[in-house]
Structures are given as structure tokens and as C-alpha cells.
Amino acid sequence: MAGNSIGKEFVVTTFGESHGKVVGVVVDGCPAGLPLSEADFQEELDRRIPAEPKIVSGRVEKDIAKILSGVFNGLTTGAPIALMVENKETQSSDYEAIKDLPRPGHSDYTARIKYGGFNDYRGGGRFSGRVTVALIMAGTIAKKLLGRYDIDVLAYTQSIGTVKTDKKFTASEIRKNKNAAATRCPDLACAEKMEEVIINARKEGESLGGVIECIALNMPVGIGEPLFDALDADLAKALFGVPAVKGVEFGAGFKAAELTGSQNNDAFLLKNGKVLTSTENAGGILGGLSSGMPIMIRVAIKPTPSIAKEQKTVNLSSMENAAISVKGRHDPCVVPKAVPAIEATVAITLADHLIRSGFMPKVLKEH
Amino acid sequence: MAGNSIGKEFVVTTFGESHGKVVGVVVDGCPAGLPLSEADFQEELDRRIPAEPKIVSGRVEKDIAKILSGVFNGLTTGAPIALMVENKETQSSDYEAIKDLPRPGHSDYTARIKYGGFNDYRGGGRFSGRVTVALIMAGTIAKKLLGRYDIDVLAYTQSIGTVKTDKKFTASEIRKNKNAAATRCPDLACAEKMEEVIINARKEGESLGGVIECIALNMPVGIGEPLFDALDADLAKALFGVPAVKGVEFGAGFKAAELTGSQNNDAFLLKNGKVLTSTENAGGILGGLSSGMPIMIRVAIKPTPSIAKEQKTVNLSSMENAAISVKGRHDPCVVPKAVPAIEATVAITLADHLIRSGFMPKVLKEH
């Protein structure tokens, strides 16, 4: 069942469950010499929980990262970095009553079959969105590494349900409004509408999904491997590892399938001695290798499966048809929480490939 | 640069280039006892080349698979199976003239930077769609393994450019019309229109992309691993390893982002003592594990980057702006050729996970 690690040079192994003691991660392969402190993780961990209580689960943890290993005198040593966050706000009793009633859209049924019933089912256990805390911790390190080379990874909410911003944002606009709206949409007018529809969904015992766009700026040219370890292949793998992701596309993505070659191809041109492209349909990746243009990814997030509205299910103990109304604390929309998780996941993958390619050294220079 | 293998138990390593001597593959981890002969590969290899010359590249190879190892007395032995197909129809001179002119939308530029100019640039070299021949050979083995358990993987063309079939097909309809249309669309009326738009695109020096849908039937419940090695994550990784793929979605995919929880969740119900779902928005995967419902994947294929129409590019030798019109033989649309490659890729990933899970044994029983 080993499958809880990702990466070849920057190897991230996560552990922990929603209602267990901790959520944690081991980052193996981080170059030596990177300044790192527990405070570095706080901003990203805090950002995971939007400040607007109306749109998030009643379970609000003040997550505080502990560094267990791999840092000495405030710098990474090259040894594996183990990190953990304690789970405190668990109400496991919520789940006892629905133990045998798999929640539609959740992993309850499939996990029960896979693990012969031994899995920790409380709050989705290992399959909970809470495990993204581990991604965010590893992503914080990855982002610091990328920052050395001015590579920036920026994600934002593009749509919630059918509410969508049509604006194209510059990197500085995304950065500026990063946390301005609880829904993490930099178009603040749109963000407000998103908040409304989430609040309404909750009132109706419903939930919503949405689309997150993520861009990565200043990637050097030629990062990635051909075919199986293509940069887009590894990004997609990592992104589908984030709970609730149902679709991933790069650049024009599914729209590219409707264009002609001359419409879709990004013409090369010289600008200040650099090779750029006039359009960005490829999403910054050609042949699985970074092109030097911004990497652009769109990720579809499904609506939270846990809803108060009654749904049909099957009682796996009595093997009879049944109904369920999920009473536990749950988010009416996980998209805002997923924004930093998507950023982290992209950063982790880029860091791995930058090290694999030899672009990023194993020992960092003084900074 | 090692990145030419995929899988953990059914490990596929490909090699070869478009204009090199061969395209080949090593399949390590195939269970022992599977009947396998060179003839087994022929149907799939033949199927890669639609019989309608108007819609395919002038380069038509009669690909014949050679088994180099791993088979004894007509049965797999458990040792690695090496396979190769010789390249014969190469016109490498086509590429000499455009060596310094990277084709927009292609890997020419990124590969040149990555490999310091040492890459084999002829016909895209290692990045050519021709390497899907290796996937198809490995996929043939994977499909035979899946067939033991009545697991069937079926792909078909859902759209070419803006021509799209809205029909939903049963598995037997897809099977029946598998090769009926050169465009691999089982809706034969639509298939004809697809053929037309491809022929028109070629006339105009253009190319087209499209969408391929792939389903996998009869998967057992609970196959896949949580998080990083989720079944959808590994499928997506493998699929983005197929040249020209720009988007992958499961079940409702990007549409799920617009639905509410109660709309998107697939309710569980009992039918003949089995747990099924009433709808199929999840695409047969919950929490990264197979649910027992059909796996449904949609893959966006971009239009072939090689087009006769003049495009802007940069001369990488003189570092001046330039123009290119690609004269080499190329497909006006790779979607039909990609259909068996997508099937193969999905089959490879499913076989790997079925072995990993312990569902498929390392030594097969008499059949």
C-alpha cells in the first residue's frame, strides 16, 4: 500500500489522519543551506483557513508546525526534514453514527473495501482534506527554494459553482489580493458573489466546487523529462493527489482541442535577446519541458461531498438501502482552502524537477 | 535525465526515437504464465494507423513487433519482456533544413536547451508521437492481463475540432465500431464529418485536435492508493506522458466544478447485492480508489503542431526572427492515432495498480 511519497530528488512523504494525533511530512532531498524556521510555515498554514467563518467548517484548527529534524542553526542540513502539526479540534463522535453509511462522493466505501475495514474512517481519515496541511508544509519549503531563483507560484480561485471571474490577472494583482477575499479570488467584486453563493449553498444543506488557476513564473527553459516524467505529467499526478480534484489542464487545455494548429501554436519570437512566445496556449510546457513562459494550470475542484441534505446510500453492515444526512462539521466549499494546497503541490513538483535537472544545486550558496 | 519508466510493479521503460533504428519497450513485472506471441501485438499496432490515407501522415510504417526476451514456450516467464519495432520509413532529410528553426508548439526549442543541442531532432526524436508505438506494445500485454479478469479498456474519439458527438455509447457499441471509422468515432455519421474537417484542415495547411473518451469496465473496488498514488493521479500522469495531451478529467470533470454537492454526488444503491451508484459523476474513482463503477476519462489532444501554413519562429543559430512552413510528412490530426495509445496507457496503469493491490497474482493460473 506504499504510495505516500512523491518526487525523485525532493521527496515528500506524508502521514497522519484527520482525527489522529498529527498530520506530518518528511521532506527528503532538500538542498542544504536554506534558512528555515517554524515561523516560515505559519503564513501558509494560516492562509489555509479563510478568516470568514461563514464559508468554512466549524472545525478551525490553529495549526502550528513543529520542525523535528533536518534543520541546524536555522539552516537546512541536507538531512530529511520532518514536520508535524497536532490535531486538536477533533470531534470523532460525529462519525460513529455513520460508520456503516458511506457518504456519497467520499472515499468511505472504497477505503473500507480496500483496507478490509481497518481504515480510520473518522472524518475521512487518511483521505481527508486535512492532509493538505502536510502538502502546505512541504510546499513552504519548496517555495522558499524556488524563491532563490525568483520562481513564484501563484494560485487563485477562478470560479465557485457557476460564478466565475473572466478577468486575466497580472502576477502582482494576484499577489496583492492574495488574502484579500476569503474566497481567494483577486477580482474582489466577483469574490463577494462567490462568498454569497457559498453561504446560500450552506443554508440549503448544499455545497459547491470551483476552478483554481495556478501560474508559475520565471521557470528556466528545459525543465522536465521527456514522456513519463514530463513536467505536466508530474504536475498532474501531484495535483490529482489533492483531494477533490477532478480535472487538470495546461494552457488552453480542453479548449486547445477545438482550435486549429495555427490558432493553438504559440509562435516563437525574440524579445531582448530571449526566445518567447507571442501567445500562451501551451501553458509554458512544450514536449513535457518548461518553455520559459509562465506555466498555467487549471484545476477543477468538485463540490464538498459532505452535505446536510439527505442522500441515498447503503448500510454496509446490514446491506440495505439507507439514507444519510451528514451532520459533522464540514466546509460548504473547499476551494478557498485548496488554493494554498494547489500552490504547494505545484511548488513541490517544480522544486523536484529543478533539482533533478541539476539547475538547483544540492548545497545552496550564501544568500 | 532518467524518466523513461513508469509503474511500480508493472514497470514500463520505453526507448527509441522517431528516426532512430527502433522504438522499443521493456516490460518488467508482467506476471508469469500469460500466453504471448508476436501476433498479439499486430492488431493494436495496425489499429494505430487508420486505413484512410487522406487523414494520416504520408509516413505509414508496417510496424511489426519483435519479442526479444521474457517469453518461453509461448508464455511469459516473469522475466522482463523486451519488445521492439524497427523504424523503416524515415526521411530524415526533411528535418535538416529546419534544424535551427524550432517548430511552434513542438518540443524542438525546449529539448534543444535541455540537452545542449545533443538531442536527436529528426522528426521530434524522442518526443515524437511515434514513441506511442512502445506504449501500444506494453499496453497490449496489459490488456491481455486485464482480460483475464474481464476488465476492458475502450477509447474512442468524442470530438475533432468543433465536431463532436453527443451520443453516449454502450461498451458494445464502442467495441463494435472500434475500427469502423478512420477517425475512431463510433457515431458513424459524426465520424464522417470528422473525416471531412480533417481533410479540409490539411488542404488549408492546418491541423486539428480533439477529445478522446476512455472507459474501463469491471474494475474491482478499492484499487489505487491514497493521495500521491491515487488511481486518478497515476492515470493522469501516464496520460500526460502521451504527446499532445493538454487536459485530463474524470467523470464530470470540469463540469463537476459547476454542480452542487447533491447534483454531483453519486448516490449509493444496492443492486443484486452489489453496491453501485445511481449516477456516474465520479468517473468510477472515489478518494483515488476505484469504486467498481466504470472508470471514465476524457483527454484533450491539441492540434498537431506541424502545419504547412507559415508560422513565426526564431532561428536559434543566428538568433533572428524567422518563419517556418513545416514540409515534412505529418498527420493533420493525431487524435485517431492517439485512441489506441490512450487505451494502452490506461491499461498499463490499471495493470500496475491491480498487481500492486495484490488483486492480480505474480503467477497466473492456467486459463
Place this chain on the structure above:
Amino acid sequence: MAGNSIGKEFVVTTFGESHGKVVGVVVDGCPAGLPLSEADFQEELDRRIPAEPKIVSGRVEKDIAKILSGVFNGLTTGAPIALMVENKETQSSDYEAIKDLPRPGHSDYTARIKYGGFNDYRGGGRFSGRVTVALIMAGTIAKKLLGRYDIDVLAYTQSIGTVKTDKKFTASEIRKNKNAAATRCPDLACAEKMEEVIINARKEGESLGGVIECIALNMPVGIGEPLFDALDADLAKALFGVPAVKGVEFGAGFKAAELTGSQNNDAFLLKNGKVLTSTENAGGILGGLSSGMPIMIRVAIKPTPSIAKEQKTVNLSSMENAAISVKGRHDPCVVPKAVPAIEATVAITLADHLIRSGFMPKVLKEH
């Protein structure tokens, strides 16, 4: 620098340093349904520290394992199991004075070069024998898994310096005297002599090494993979990962090189319907696969490099020749402590291969 994981199905990732906060391990791929509690680790952890203070370092930690994840209701869940032990008895000041003076025989010099000086040098940091605590925790789980199939792994001290027992022990003799002697030699008369030479060595500011023999009983036939993942190859890799190991041999080992074919070959014979061998020169492994006979491994442990006696070294800061006398607390002989680490390492490797082969299922049956 990623290299802190081992195994393909039972994947062990360790973290922590000698003088950091913790030593820990993540075990990914443990089958679900194994009873596991924190108490299970105590016997093995205690056994690491011989009760005789005269032969061990002054640093005696009461190591207590904490289970952080992967266990629910007293049973493994199939999710990764994270474990840690806190470091308490650290006297890091011992190492400040010798920071620039690499101890001969230690990793101080090579680690400093590799990590550009960023490594945690205190007590050897990541290279300390203390990290075997992580192996022992993972090994405890592995042993419990093996126990399900009556597979037993038993190690003991065969020699310390030039003091060697010539006796051959039955499994029950090894088990019986497992902890009888502080030196972990089941020949108690010899064990006493071993203790003496260790005490004498310490008095003289010296240290000693020795040889550990490890046997594994009741392994099924045919476990292992051909060539690179041969059972002996993976055992050797894991064993050389234990600090201070300088040689590994199986069965007759180096002696086999002096025998003729007929002397060295173990003749097959039938006994109670089972295929056995009349001799055991192969050490229970033929062609990299277990033969069903006891696996026999001998491991050479070098004398502790840290000694009070003055040694020549180089001051890496001033780049001048220098002398060093290691004052920190250190073991005069690590062989007794290494005994459970060797057992753990062998158990980890066997568990991995038993799962890989399909012999051990991913979900355990009630027991």
C-alpha cells in the same frame, strides 16, 4: 540528497539526528490489520542498551516510542505509520571543541564536504549510530508481520575483537540467551571474555569491533527477485546502511571462494515430502531467491571510531595537521547495540520482499 528511504512495498523512511529533537521513522506499506501498540516497541528499544554500564556509552536514553499515525483501535490501518523517540540525553557541548577536527574513521570529514558544512555535526548528526533507533522501530513492525508466518529473525554476537565463539547455536539457544549476556553472545562463557576485552579496551582509550551472525528461519521458497533486487542484494544494501558495517557475507561467504563445487554445493534431498539441502553453504539463498533453508548472514562491524587515545587529524578550518582525543561519551564497542539493529534491518528487508512477492497480503486476516 534523497536517500533516506528503503524498500519497495514496505517502505521505511527515517529521519532525525543524534543531537536533534527526535529520531523517527515512517513505515509506508504495512498491511492493514496488524495489532500494534507503543508497548510493542519497548522490548526492542530497551534491548538496544545492554544493562552493563561498563561496556556502553555514558549516554543512556530511556527511549520511548510514540505512534503518530497509521494505527486505529490498536490495529494498523494501511496508512503510513509514523513513529518517533525523543532525544533527551544530549550533551552537545562535547562536540563544539572538535567541530573542525574530523574524527578519524568517522563521517565528520566526508559529511562536511558533502553538505558544504551545513550538516549537524554534533555526535555525528545524521550519521550517528543513534539513528538505528529508527531501524529498530521499523523492525519491530516487520518482526510482528513475520511472526504471523512463524518467520523468526535472530542475531547474536559471534566475535568481539579476536574473541570468538566457535559454537553453532540452535535457534532456541539463541532465543533463550538473547539478553542473557550484555554482549549478546549466547555462549555465556565466551560472552564473559568479550565483556572483559571491551572493558580493557575502554581502559586503554581503545575500542573494539566484531562479527554479528543473523539467521532467519521459516522463510518460504522463492522470495526475492532475480539480479538487482535479489534477496541477498537487498539484504546487503540494508545492512551496509547500518553505521559501522564493513562486510557482509551469506552462508559460507568468503570461505566459499576456497571450496570446490562439490564441497560448496548444497545437495538437495527430500525430507517428509519437502525439498531441503543437506548442507547450508548457500545461506538459504539461491539465485537471489530464498531456498526455504535458514538464511544465514554474517556482518562485520568495525571498532567504534571515537576513542580517547590521541589520533592524528587535520584542522579543517586552519588546514593544519592536528591531533584529537575524543572526549564525548561513546561506546567502546557498538556490536552489542548493533545486534537488534541488524535483526531489525533483516526483518525490514524480508517483510518488504514477502509483500512484494504477494506471499504477505495487503490486508491481514483475523489472528
Place this chain on the structure above:
Amino acid sequence: MAGNSIGKEFVVTTFGESHGKVVGVVVDGCPAGLPLSEADFQEELDRRIPAEPKIVSGRVEKDIAKILSGVFNGLTTGAPIALMVENKETQSSDYEAIKDLPRPGHSDYTARIKYGGFNDYRGGGRFSGRVTVALIMAGTIAKKLLGRYDIDVLAYTQSIGTVKTDKKFTASEIRKNKNAAATRCPDLACAEKMEEVIINARKEGESLGGVIECIALNMPVGIGEPLFDALDADLAKALFGVPAVKGVEFGAGFKAAELTGSQNNDAFLLKNGKVLTSTENAGGILGGLSSGMPIMIRVAIKPTPSIAKEQKTVNLSSMENAAISVKGRHDPCVVPKAVPAIEATVAITLADHLIRSGFMPKVLKEH
């Protein structure tokens, strides 16, 4: 059963059987820009077969390597390099008669159980020493890479049976007498005695083993990873993957276990501004990392299990005790053939770690 690959950055996947069509290898991760031609492999392949027919098997193949991929214009491209050698001199009928009679000391019995009888048993199939041809091809590439940095790997026969040279050789002595003696011992007087004992052993229907010593010169300092991917751990794993290896030790090896700390520790000293050690007991590896001193490895090779002398075995079909006298062509001593295989194996592992460490770039500079 996947286990036919080794390495993390320089990944070697072998395929082929003793009596199949070919023996081959895919080398993934070779840096781009290395001059490589089919002729490069010839010297190493020829060297595998000592010119003295009296001491080798009657099966003498003129092995000729074919490059199938990964080389363009005489230089490696960064794409996987596939290589193969055809098997021609197979006399498979030799093995039909003994199909059910496992040869003592061979993999016949264990492989039959593991693969449920589907394995290719002819000449040991996948377990034959013939697969070292694949190692030698991959090793040829590795050696060329090492040669760029003046890193040299030299192996020689130190003993055959009880005939042993006590001489210590300089690198140039080993190089000079590399192929001088058919037994590959640079001490030519001793080499002659070795030849005699091999010829005598054959006459008596017997076989002999021996010890090979291998040194690697000019390795930079700090190559390897701590613990599991220690340089010695990975070397040992690779070496035990060579058929017939029963023991591996570094530097003083098993002798170190008898020394005191001050005897075994190699004191550091400055010489021409470089940090060296006064003795070489560590075998050039400290803490799993290269120390800059010569790497010294000793490998025990068991006597060829195939002997004409009658041995006891079991008929696995009738399940009765039986006798066997191996009539097929076989080497009376595989040590001379193993010498280049050991060199190749060491070179492969060093190349992998040099790339992993970042010391060797992914694209080579003009030379």
C-alpha cells in the same frame, strides 16, 4: 516481479536470458554529449572471455553490441540508450534432460517455485551468468563517463580456490597486466598457478571460486548518501546482483572486526594541501560517503555450481531423490569472466552516485 532495474539517476534495466534471443540493457539517464559507438563495447565484451579455452566453457560467443537508441551523430543524446547482443551459441537440448532435476547450488529450484514453472530454465535462463553481458555494456558507458573525471575502476583476481596472491598492486600494475593472464591476476606467476588449479578442477569434474578485488581511483570527496543509499550500500547491492557473489567487504572488511579503534582508524593528514589518510582500512568510504581515498572492495565468488561430478538432487516431477551430473557446457571457474562484470557493476554505481550528487552534469561539455 519488477526488480530488473538499478540506479536512481543512471538507471540500468537489463533483459534477456541465457538461451533466449538476446541479452540487452536500457541505460536511462546517461548525460548527453558522450561520444559512444558500438566499437566502444567490444573491448569489454571480448575481455569477458579469457583467450585460454582450457579454463572457460565450451560456449564461446563472439558478442557484438548493437546500439538501438539514444545515440545520434556519435554522441549520446540524453534519451535512453538501448543495447543488445544476440545469443547464438545456444545448445538448449543440454537442458531438456535435467529440466526436473535442479542443479545443486543453482537457481533451478528456487526459480521454478517462484515462477510456478513458467521460467525459462535453459542454462539458468534469466539467472545465468550470461546476463553479465548486459552489465558489461552498461558498465562500458559508465566507465566512459567516469573517464571524463579520471576516475578509474580496476578489478583483478586475487585468489582462485586456495591459490592467492599476497602482492599489493599499484593501479598501473593492474592496468598493465589487465589481460596478460587468462585468470586476470596481475601477479603472473600466481596467475599461472591459478590456471593450473582450474584445469585440474575441470579434469576432476569440479569447479573453483575465488576472490576479486576492485579499486576505484580519483573519486571526489563526499559522494554517496547517508544511511540507506550509502555508497557502500549501493555498491554492495549491485555487486550481490552479479551471479555467484557470496560476500562483499570494503577496506579491511571482516579483518576490521578484529582490530582496535586506533589500529583500524585511518588518521587524517595533509599532503600538498589535500586531506588524505595515512592508512586505507576504510576502503575509501566513511559514513557511506567517498573519502577521496581509493575505494577498495573485495568480492567472494563461489565455485561454479555446474559440475560434472555426480551430486544428489531431487526429481521435482516425481518427487523422488535423484542424482545429477551436469553435462552442459559450463565454466570450471567463473572468476575470470566475473572480473569485468565486477568492474562494470562498480562503475555503474559510481556513475549513478556522481550524477545524483550533482558532480556530473546532465549535459557534458565539449571534450
